[in-house]
Amino acid sequence: xxxxxxxxxxxxxxxxxxxxxxxxxxxxxxxxxxxxxxxxxxxxxxxxxxxxxxxxxxxxxxxxxxxxxxxxxxxxxxxxxxxxxxxxxxxxxxxxxxxxxxxxxxxxxxxxxxxxxxxxxxxxxxxxxxxxxxxxxxxxxxxxxxxxxxxxxxxxxxxxxxxxxxxxxxxxxxxxxxxxxxxxxxxxxxxxxxxxxxxxxxxxxxxxxxxxxxxxxxxxxxxxxxxxxxxxxxxxxxxxx
Numbered sequence: 001x002x003x004x005x006x007x008x009x010x011x012x013x014x015x016x017x018x019x020x021x022x023x024x025x026x027x028x029x030x031x032x033x034x035x036x037x038x039x040x041x042x043x044x045x046x047x048x049x050x051x052x053x054x055x056x057x058x059x060x061x062x063x064x065x066x067x068x069x070x071x072x073x074x075x076x077x078x079x080x081x082x083x084x085x086x087x088x089x090x091x092x093x094x095x096x097x098x099x100x101x102x103x104x105x106x107x108x109x110x111x112x113x114x115x116x117x118x119x120x121x122x123x124x125x126x127x128x129x130x131x132x133x134x135x136x137x138x139x140x141x142x143x144x145x146x147x148x149x150x151x152x153x154x155x156x157x158x159x160x161x162x163x164x165x166x167x168x169x170x171x172x173x174x175x176x177x178x179x180x181x182x183x184x185x186x187x188x189x190x191x192x193x194x195x196x197x198x199x200x201x202x203x204x205x206x207x208x209x210x211x212x213x214x215x216x217x218x219x220x221x222x223x224x225x226x227x228x229x230x231x232x233x234x235x236x237x238x239x240x241x
Contacts, residue, residue, distance in 0.1 A: 001030040003037060009045040009202070010194045011038060015111075021055035023107045024064055028084045035088045045198040045205050048097045048190050049089075049115060056100040056124075057108025065133060079138040079231045082107055083224045086114040086140045090217050093206050095197050101186035105129055105163065110139035113148050114216070116209070119190045121183035122170070125163040132161030136230040143223035147216075149173055 004012040013034055016022075038047055051057050060082065089096060089111060098112035103125045110128070112118055120126060128145060130137040137158055145154035153172045157164065164172075170180040181189055197205070 001027075001034055003034055006048075006191065007195075007198070009043050009198050010191075011041070011044055011047050013038070013047055013049050014051075015049055015057060016051045016055070019052070020061075021051050021058050021102075021108070022061040022064075023057065023059055023082055023085065023111070024061050025081065028081060028088070031085060031088050035092055039091070039093050043202065044094055045200075045202050046095050046097065046194040047092055048099055048194050049112065050099045050187065050190075051102050051104075051108075053102055055102040055108070056098070056104040057111055058103065059106025059108040059129070062133075080228060082139055083228065085111050086144075086220055086224075087217075089114045090213055090220060093209060094202075095205065095209055097190045097194055097197075099187050099190035100124070100126070101183050103163075106133075107139045107141075110137075110141045110144060113144045114140065114220070116212070117190075117193060118148070118179055119186045119193070120166040120169065120176075120180045121186050122165065122167040122180060123183050124166050126166060126169060127161065127163035128157045129161040129163065131159060136227065138227050138231065140220045140223040140227070142227060143219045144216075147219065149176075 002014040002017050004014060006012050038044060085107070095117065096115040097117040097119065098115040099119055100112045101121045101124065104112050105125065105127055106129050109126050128137055128141045130141065141158065145157055149157070149169065150173050153169065166180045170177055
């Protein structure tokens, strides 16, 4: 994970710095260090989250999940760990933009959706595949997907675990039409939006962010509590290969 200052007041948070775009043990600690650094920068006005070209984030590593299932471990331990990710994202003091030009799956999608703005690629795949892996959703997915995508599309995503192309999501939710663009334009559009947002003073930006984020943080607290209750009692439905 790396912070790159594109401008004095705009930071790029590169959430994955290699060819393994997964949310494993160690990710939360790295994210916490990065968030603390960003929040200490009083000149900062906007943060853009970016993955690598193919994936914004692919969620938890399948081998790690398979080990949890095969050992009969309680999912609650791992899901409690990754549940800290959206809390850290929403604790950033300035607006955040998720540049999801690559695929965003499971917890990777949830992480992006907890940002203040999202930009997605027409050709990339997005979905909450928790149920296909054998357990109920986490990371606030049960709340943030309906909040962003609308109830019916979110319910289909959550219950089926199917992946949808960005273009399909745009067709199902016209309110997202300006935020789902050809993949090659996602990052540049995120940067353009960051520059536009940064035109206001740092003080007013932080005041507004602090006010607007309160609703999402309240929704997140309730969602995480409900999801962890499900995970405490759930035995995985299928064994992962």
